Amino acid sequence: MTIQYSRRLRGIAAPVLAISLLVAGCGGGDDDVRSGSSDVGQPSEINPRDPADLREGGNLRLALTSFPATFNPLHVDSDGDVSTVVGWTLPSTVTADEAGVVSTDPDFYSDIRLVNTNPQQIEYTINPKAVWSDGSPITWEDLRSQANALSGRDTGFLVSHTQGYSRIEKVERGADDRQAIVTFGQHYAEWRGLFSPLMPKESTATPQALNDVDRSRPAKSAGPFMVTAIDQGQKRITLQRNPKWWGNAPKLDTVTFSVLDSSARLTALQNNEIDAVDIYGAEEAKSAGSSPGIVVRRAPDATNSHFTFNGAPGSILEDPRLRVAISKAIDRKTITTALQNGVVIDPKPVNNHIYLEGQKGYQDNSAVVSYDPAAAARMLDDLGWRLNGEVREKDGRQLVIRDVMVQQDRQVQMAQIAQQNLAQIGVKLVIETHSGTDLFTKVIDPGNFDIAQFSWGRSLFPLGALEQIYAYNPANNLSNKGRVGSPELNALIDQVLSELDPEKAIEMANQADRMIFELGHSLPVFQGAGNVAVRDNVANYGAFGLSSADYTKVGFVK
Incomplete structure (x- = not known):
């Protein structure tokens, strides 16, 4: 089965039930956090449009492989479907271009810098406008709590990974609550990938919090969208605009995720029941491409079967x-x-x-x-x-x-x-x-x-x-x-x-x-081939390759 995978999360690898995509970020950048190589990746196909050319509102309908076992992407029970949903709702540190080159995501951080190598220290300056969906500010304490939970020092935290975090010695307050100084006990080569995504401190404070706070629904969000409705019976999750969002206003009103069997995906798209689906095989591509109102967008994705x-x-x-x-x-x-x-x-x-x-x-x-x-x-x-x-x-x-x-x-x-x-x-x-x-x-x-x-x-x-x-x-x-x-x-x-x-x-x-x-x-x-069948009036969405999505720009042409 396929997963419409999150385009924000690049710090971790996640299991995918079939062949899908794990990428991250949105925004523009800071040279201090740049990484990658210009020979990585191929151009994306997303039907790029100026947001001014898109109509206001609309509901983007996407498919999930299974209903999330948790909404905490740091928990061991998380998978690609979890990342798919929360990628629209949580902070990230970086954004990536088509070549896979990353830079600081300015929606969430004003600056991220390597300020010392002995010991290795990273200075995170949080965007002063960045707040959680309950209005509370995103602060250095959120980074400290997450670093502690993912450190591996307390095995009561059932986390999906500890890489990088296990090397952090301490997280301290910087010039104010909006700045964190992260000091490593050991060097960590890929420090740029840390804190993507970032969870609120309430979700990582204790092993029980990590396990339970976001088990049935997200406790807090900080992206352009937030989860507002969960229908376990219909296996459906609805996202709406986050009223506390400080960045560019999204074009979409809502995003709806529905659990669909793989055999029903393409038919659902052809019947105008969903708006995009990953496709595999020449026959699926041919069938999708010959269907009225549907196009196939292509860019090899960053996954591998095994x-x-x-x-x-x-x-x-x-x-x-x-x-x-x-x-x-x-x-x-x-x-x-x-x-x-x-x-x-x-x-x-x-x-x-x-x-x-x-x-x-x-x-x-x-x-x-x-x-x-x-x-x-x-x-x-x-x-x-x-x-x-x-x-x-x-x-x-x-x-x-x-x-x-x-x-x-x-x-x-x-x-x-x-x-x-x-x-x-x-x-x-x-x-x-x-x-x-x-x-x-x-x-x-x-x-x-x-x-x-x-x-x-x-x-x-x-x-x-x-x-x-x-x-x-x-x-x-x-x-x-x-x-x-x-x-x-x-x-x-x-x-x-x-x-x-x-x-x-x-x-x-x-x-x-x-x-x-x-x-x-x-x-x-x-x-993964990275082919995505998309309704032809959907803009700024599709086959992203190694690049990031800007969810505020996803929408429908006028």
């Missing part, structure tokens, strides 16, 4: 050598061609866990898992998994692997090709589908799988994913869904994140990526 392996103690794939053997038997090129032929030019697998092709730092580190079924079969023999009929066995146990995923045709097609590949070497892959509502909370997060299929939304700050997804701490899994890692990888990740020289950090990140492949942590498959 197979995540469960290596937890006692799991059938606990041995990293077995995970690598399974990886070598899966034909990623065939999967990529089958799912993206006619959708993207020259479909090819992603061969890096950290960077996408075209990003500075991307290189192919996948040699250890290159497709070689004969070698995979030999590895299984050496590990004691011997053929007994059509399925291998070891110590009386058959090599039967459960592959879990959301119920969606493309996910199943991906699994079926892997199933055929693995059958050739005596491995039985059982395909198990679940609803989008249950997949993470009831299956993946509890570790009730052998292989899990979903996608990661990549960040403009890719190094942060190293700690969030690939480092492993048994006491706090964060987003390491398969519980796979090693002390050596943890140590290297720590070095990467401490390196303030970007070139050295890239070199070490690729060393870490090779270790991730060698551990059989997960197997990346392909980058």
